[in-house]
Amino acid sequence: MLYIATGAAAAVGAAATAWPFISQMNPDAATIAAGAPVEVDLKAIPEGGIMTVKWRGNPIFVRHRTAKEIKEAQDVNLGTLRDPEPDAKRVKKPEWLVVVGVCTHLGCVPLGAPGQRGEYDGWFCPCHGSQFDTSGRIRQGPAPSNLVVPNYVFNGDTRLTVG
């Protein structure tokens, strides 16, 4: 009985001591503070263009979609998708798509320059060949899920805040 009580007290003590050593690994206050929201000027992005801004160390893609790209995104049969999500749930205004530019496979930045967008007109990840569509949804390759949509709000018609 005494042994069990002593052992249990020691185990609790060891766990409590270990905690700070594990917890220090998580993002510190300065890192979290540095992740403050960023503003994007939408006037700078022509139709069909993609702007990359940096937020929390990661690229954020702000894409000004053309009518054709919007149609492509909306016309997909959801049943054929690996991670089914209607386009309407991924955008606030159809002409603006905002996604985190980090491949959901292993974290590379997918390519989005004209001619490099892959078979679905969205993005192509050079690392292991994942292909995303004009809504940032995974269509082909090893990535398990769609490009993440971050929190963002429109400030009037020409500005957007990510974060």
Place this chain on the structure above:
Amino acid sequence: MSGPSTYVPKSALGRWFESRLPVMGLVHSSFIAYPTPRNLNYFWTFGAILSFMLGAQIVTGIVLAMHYTPHTAFAFASVEHIMRDVNWGWFLRYAHANGASMFFVAVYIHMFRGLYYGSYKAPREVLWILGVIIFLLMMATAFMGYVLPWGQMSFWGAKVITSLFSAIPFVGDSITTLLWGGFTVDNPTLNRFFSLHYLLPFMIAGVVVLHVWALHVVGQNNPAGVEIKNVQRDAVPFTPYATIKDSFAVVVFTIVFCWFIFYVPNYLGHSDNYIEANPLVTPSHIVPEWYFLPFYAILRAIPSKLGGVLAMFGSIAILAFLPWLDTSKVRSGAFRPVFKVLFWVFVVVCCGLGYLGAMPAEGGYVIASRILTLLYFLFFLSLPFIGWFETTKPVPATIADAVLAKSGGSVALAGAAHEKP
């Protein structure tokens, strides 16, 4: 195999010290009087070569750390500073970077040696598993070291490899955040990798001590795969026989090592790592260092994220189960006709995976990677069955018999000449 008690220091001071800390006796019994099988070939020198390389990495690493700055804003520049400004800095860095490659060359030869001659079989299971642990620690060390120069390959290698953990269901994302100390690979990551890159080699050294200890308890295996039965007939003392042979092998190995350092120092590296890390742009073709390529090919062969990660870690973990997968009573591959063929197929499969790991993940390369990945695992899974049906060749009764069969001469009692029993 040989007790520590037989050693008596010659000087009075030596005897005084020995009765208080018998360290000389330990050295004497482990590296001087220790009986080594008389039929060892040069593949048995890679243990010494590996010890030398670990020492070389620690020495070059510690002096590099005197000039290196683990901060994202300065790391790349500080490595260039080492290359251009620090006296002999170019030599120290090239020695360290190529040293890592040579370390892996040696460890792969060492492991294939163990595989061919059945060195993992009873009673050497613990010895073998300690080796697998050293291999894992080496991979972790080399991976984190490669991140330190903070080039494009450093950054994206770190990103992809740490993201492997995000494949773990439910807790994956929390684990990657914990590893990064941020929302992506960034300064906190570089900082902790430097700390761990400094630490792990010393942990390797600790496990090496256990590895050698376990070796000296069960004794060395040898090409015939039979144990030492008569120390006089089957063995020679470690010094001078093994000491000289090992030293010679280390010198030859060092010549190759120097050739890389002085003539082709960047041949094994990747030119993209001379471009500073840019978290917004991934290079169009990222590849890990050559020694990780086979595992990278396995990762990419599986068309599912979690599946690929499991296959990759599984391909290393399966090594630890080898002692129980192989059911053959015969230890050395030299007397196992079927195993011998499969062994060489396996070597070719591993090299093939290495080649595919460097190729882009598309078309025929993907199909080839899948086939070779399957063959990789099939090799291990076939071992239990081969042990049952294979007809082995006659195994010599003793090491001395194996030597005699080869040379046709008579065995001098070399052990007796140098070692008083």
